[in-house]
Each structure stands twice: as C-alpha cells, then as structure tokens.
Amino acid sequence: MSDFASPTEHARAKRNVWVLVLAQAFLGAQMSMIFVVGGLAGQSLASNVCFATLPISLIVLGSMLTASPLSSVMQRYGRRIGFFIGAAAGAIGAAIGGYGLYVDSFPIFLLGSLLTGVYMSAQGFYRFAATDTASEDFKPKAISYVMAGGLASAIIGPQLVKVTSQAMVVPFLGTYIAVILLNIFGAFLFLFLQIPKPAPDTPDSPRGRTRWELLTTPRIAVAVICATVSYALMNLVMTSTPLAVVGCGYSANTAADVVTGHVLAMFAPSFFTGHLIARFGVERIVGLGLMILTVAGLVALQGVELENFFIALILLGLGWNFGFIGATTMLATAHAPHERGRMQGLNDLIVFGGVTMASLASGGLMNCSGGTPEAGWAAVNIAMAPFLVLAGGALIWLLLRPKELQA
Secondary structure (H helix, E strand, O other): OOOOOOHHHHHHHHHHHHHHHHHHHHOOHHHHHHHHHHHHHHHHHOOOHHHOOHHHHHHHHHHHHHHHHHHHHHHHHOHHHHHHHHHHHHHHHHHHHHHHHHOOOHHHHHHHHHHHHHHHHHHHOHHHHHHHOOOOOOHHHHHHHHHHOHHHHHHHHHHHHHHHOOOOOOOOHHHHHHHHHHHHHHHHHHHHOOOOOOOOOOOOOOOOOOHHHHHOOHHHHHHHHHHHHHHHHHHHHHHHHHHHHHHOOOOHHHHHHHHHHHHHHHHOOHHHHHHHHHHHOHHHHHHHHHHHHHHHHHHHOOOOOHHHHHHHHHHHHHHHHHHHHHHHHHHHOOOOHHHHHHHHHHHHHHHHHHHHHHHHHHHHHHHOOOOOHHHHHHHHHHOOHHHHHHHHHHHHHHHHOOHHHOO
C-alpha cells in the first residue's frame, strides 16, 4: 500500500488487524500451553533426560521446515488458506501428541510435536499478514498490535494448563485435548479476514531480487540476524525454564506462573512498541531489546531464588519484544510486495532454524551440564553471550554504513 491509505483501505486494515489479534490471543494460547508442559511431558516419556526438550525442538523444526512452503502457499492462494492449514495441523499434532501420552510412546509424542510446528509456522505469518493491507505509516503499529494479542494468550494458555494438566488419569493429556478444541474453534476467525489474494504472475510481472540478493542486502541481513538471535535466545531460556524451576524445588504450577509472567512481558509492550519505533527509529529499539536480553541473562546467573526466575524471564520477554518486533518491522520495510513470499518464507526458515538449534541445545545444557539443575540453568544463560555479541555487532555495522548503502 501507499504511505497514505484512503479511509476505506484503513478501515479494512484495522479490521484485519483485529482478526489477527484475536487469532494470536486464542489460537496462540496453545503455544504457551505446549511450552509449559512439553518439556515436562518429554521428561516423563524419554529414556534419557537429556532429550526432555526434544518435543519442543521438533515443534520448532517443523516450523522451520514448513515456513517457505507455507509462505509460497499464501503467496499463491492467499493468507486465509495458509492459516487454515496451520490450525488443522495444530489440531492433528495435538491429537497425535495426546495419543502418544496415552500409550506412553515418546516417538509418537515427537511426531505430534513435529506437526504442531506447522501451526507455529502459520502463527509466525500473522505479523506479516497485518502489513498486507496497511499503509507504510500503519505497518509498525499493525505488527505491534497483532503481537499484543499474545498478551491474552499469555493469560489463557498457562491458566488452561493449570486446569487441564492433571484433569485426566494420564498427566497432561487434558492439555492436549484443550489444544485440539482451540484449533477447531479458533480457525473460524479466518473467515473474517479481508486480505486480497496476490495477483498471479504474468510474463510482465516484476521478478524482484533472488534469495541471495535479498539476503546480501545489508538492511535485510541485519534484520534477519537480529530476529534470529532475539527469538532463538528467548526460546533457549524459556524451554529450560519449567525444568529449572521444578528442578530447583518449586512446583509445576509455579513454573506455569513464571512462564505466564514471561509471556505477559513478551506481548504487553506491543501496545506501544510500534509507537516507540515510529518515534525513536527501529534500530534503537532493536538495540534496546538486545541490551535487555543481556541483562536478563545476568539476572538469571545471580541465583535460583524465585524472584530471580521471575525477573529474568520478564526481562527476557521484554527484550524479545523489542528485538523481534523491531527486526520484523525492519524487514517488512526492506522488500517489495512481490518479494514478500520469497523473503518472508526465507526469513522464517532462518529464524526458526536458529530457534531449532537453540531448543535442541536447551535440553542438553539444562540436564547434562554440571549434574545439577543450578549448574544447568547457569550454562543455559551463559550460552546467550556470543550470540548477543553477534547481533549487536551486526546492528552497529549497519548504523555505521551510509544510508544509501543500507538498502
């Protein structure tokens, strides 16, 4: 869209944002539910505790593997079809995961986790879909508002875990049944989306840059690096959090409360993140996010008292919000509309590739480093350091380049 939209266009953009906010709130609740119970369920099923977080890793792997194909589907058939596919995969994945719990099969549980990753991939495109009908001025706010829908999911998800995790004879089975219902009923929201299908390619259609040309554009490269680091480090620490909290002597409900505080901090700032980006510039907000992630790691290293967990995880969520939303905004304004299917899929492939590696590393660091939960938790947080240096260095490099050489 142009910089200035007509009242009708702006009304349509706001309608789409509201639909996506609700989808983020209700459908998105399943992710916080699964992140709370996935590692604990995996720990009860796995023969080796080092593989406890493998279910979470496979969710992210499924998201990584399907990001590009799902983006291509949306580019060809429209956002609605892609989002329906995501909700269907979320329901099927939860059904298979629940069956794996019922028959006490770790491989079946892992298969369900892999399919759940298709939903996670689709959810990642909500933020991009919000910009499809938005003016340039409204884009950062649209992204921010959609991400703010996660505030409701931060409340709904962990509270549903409390109600459902021990509701049946098989622990956590009730949680997976609740996830199935969320996907079935939440999918109806997408009937209200009004995002036009992209025009089909013709011989005269602009081809845009190749994937390599896009990735070697300095502004895009830095946006991808900062988004990947922000999301991967958040996932690295959050995946281990329930294991660390329970391992240090607290209850599973306390772990759910810590995750609730974390997810609230992830999404609550979204009500004003877009305004901060518009006022101070996207690069400063991304840099602030990276700094807050650094402080989160330092707080976590000070001890395993309950207040340390809460403060560190709240800071982790806040840093993710500024870093990830800022990087998404940077990316959304650095490519043309006809390049979005190619670039957005490539971005999420790289982002969730990094998140997959982080979640795989999380279980090993937490359960197999030093022999105690305290030592494992310290190892998880120390591992953040080199990646924060990488992202911070990339951002400084971009800022030192002349404006005309950034694009």
